[in-house]
Amino acid sequence: MSTSCNIVYDLLPLYVDGACSAESRAYVDEHLLDCPACRKKYEAMAQPITVDILLGIQEDAEQSEGVEEQQQRDHAAKSVLRRIKRRWLLSLIPLLLLIPLLFLGINQYRGVGMSFTNLYDHYAASQFLTALEKRDYEKAFSYINMSHEYDNIQEGLKRSAETLAFNVEDFESRTDENGILYYTNGKTIYTEEHIKAMLRQYEEYPWSKATDKVGAQKFIEEYQDVSYEEFYQRSKENFIANMKEWERLGYTLAGHRVKTSYANNIDGVMHYSFSYYLSIKNGKQTINSGTIDFVGTNKGKFSSTGGSYFPEDTLTPRLLDRISIYSFE
Numbered sequence: 437m438s439t440s441c442n443i444v445y446d447l448l449p450l451y452v453d454g455a456c457s458a459e460s461r462a463y464v465d466e467h468l469l470d471c472p473a474c475r476k477k478y479e480a481m482a483q484p485i486t487v488d489i490l491l492g493i494q495e496d497a498e499q500s501e502g503v504e505e506q507q508q509r510d511h512a513a514k515s516v517l518r519r520i521k522r523r524w525l526l527s528l529i530p531l532l533l534l535i536p537l538l539f540l541g542i543n544q545y546r547g548v549g550m551s552f553t554n555l556y557d558h559y560a561a562s563q564f565l566t567a568l569e570k571r572d573y574e575k576a577f578s579y580i581n582m583s584h585e586y587d588n589i590q591e592g593l594k595r596s597a598e599t600l601a602f603n604v605e606d607f608e609s610r611t612d613e614n615g616i617l618y619y620t621n622g623k624t625i626y627t628e629e630h631i632k633a634m635l636r637q638y639e640e641y642p643w644s645k646a647t648d649k650v651g652a653q654k655f656i657e658e659y660q661d662v663s664y665e666e667f668y669q670r671s672k673e674n675f676i677a678n679m680k681e682w683e684r685l686g687y688t689l690a691g692h693r694v695k696t697s698y699a700n701n702i703d704g705v706m707h708y709s710f711s712y713y714l715s716i717k718n719g720k721q722t723i724n725s726g727t728i729d730f731v732g733t734n735k736g737k738f739s740s741t742g743g744s745y746f747p748e749d750t751l752t753p754r755l756l757d758r759i760s761i762y763s764f765e
Contacts, residue, residue, distance in 0.1 A: 440467055440471075441467075441471060441473065441474055443463075444463075444464055444467045444468070444471070444474050445474065445477065447460055447463075447464055448464070448474075448477060448478055448481055449481065451464045451478070452478070452481045452482050556732075556736045557710070557730070557732030557736065557737075557738050558694070558697065558710060559736070560579045560732065560736045560737060560738055561579070561710060561712065561730045561732070561738050562692070562694075562712075563575075563579060564576050564579040564580070564738070565689065565692040565712060565714075565728075566692075567579075568679070568689045568759075569688070569689045569690065569691065569692075571679075571683065571688070573675065573676045573679045573680065574672070574676060576675075576679075577671075577672050577675045577676065577761075579736075579737060579738065580671075580675075580737065580738070580739065580740070580761065581732070581737035581738055581739050582664075582667075582668050582671060582737075582761075583664075583737075584737075584739050585667075585671065585739065585761060586664050586667050586668075589659050589662070589667060592655060592659070593655070593656060593659055593660065595652075596651075596652035596653070596655045596656050597652070597656065598624060599648050599649060599651075599652035600649055600652050600653060600656070601623075603621075606621040607619040607620060607621045607626065607631065608620065608621075609628075619631045671761035671762075672761075674760065674761055674762055674763050675759075675760065675761050677763075678758040678759070678760055678763075679758055679759070681758065682754065682755065682758040685754075686718060686719050687716060687717065687718055687751065687754065687755065688716070688717045689714065689715070689716060689717070689755070690715040690716060690717040690722045691714075691715035691722075692712045692713060692714055692715065692728075693712065693713050694710070694711075694712055694713075695710075695711040695712055695713050695727050696710065696711050697709065697710030697711070709729065709730065709731045709741070710729070710730055710732075711727045711728065711729045711730075711743070711744075712727060712728055712730075713726075713727055714726060714727060714728055714743075714752060714755070716751040716752065716755060718751060723751060725745060725749050725751045725752040726743055726744050726745025726746065726749050726752035726753075727743050727744050727745070727752075728740065728742075728743040728752075728755070728756065728759070729741045729742055729743050729744070740756075740759050742756060743756045
């Protein structure tokens, strides 16, 4: 824009209103004849402002103000809805937490199913089976209650010693203060029914007496003076070898799910028994087979107590035999 255009642009408001001097008007007239740009600005300024234009400007302003107010109301409404939704979701959290707690509490009261006191053992048993599925046999072994198994060995040694020392002829009959007949050799007491059963067994199966003593002697020779550490290591090696042999035969554990559980009070100690359905893979075929049973005392360890299966099921008994801490022959 030239200097003359700037001067004319400053004079145009006065020129339109007729308030400039004659000399200024003459200068502007002459410039407008030769400058289309300034002439266009003049025509725009010279256009009369009508009522319709003023109303249109006012209406646009009102509409703009109305849109802004509506947007503010919409924003406020959305904020309220968000707060309500957030509070509603937060209120659901305690309810969602309460449902499993209620489920465990009902089972705790009934003494059946998964409950507070057997939850730890359930977890251990499930992790044991999961480790078998992943063929992590060392981890699976870590969930077995080896302290309990070692106690069983000590009890077995005691009974084996009694079997070796047992001789029916050494027992004499006596009667207690209630008139009940029993037999004793001065160390051990047997009921009349027990003695009769043993005599009947030896009479029907003469070899069983010798077999019992041979078995007892073998058990003593194998576990006499065996420390817990040695027993633990030997059991671990046996367990892993058993499972690898089962795997070598073409079998793998493909899945498991909870069947049932219940509680028993034995000598003041709660024992929690539970079963799992098994899915066993035989080559490429996965078969929903029998169940495996466990028992625990809420210490995150358990003992396998066998299982159940239909007569035509040949896979489950093979697995149950292999899940053993003893050498499988």
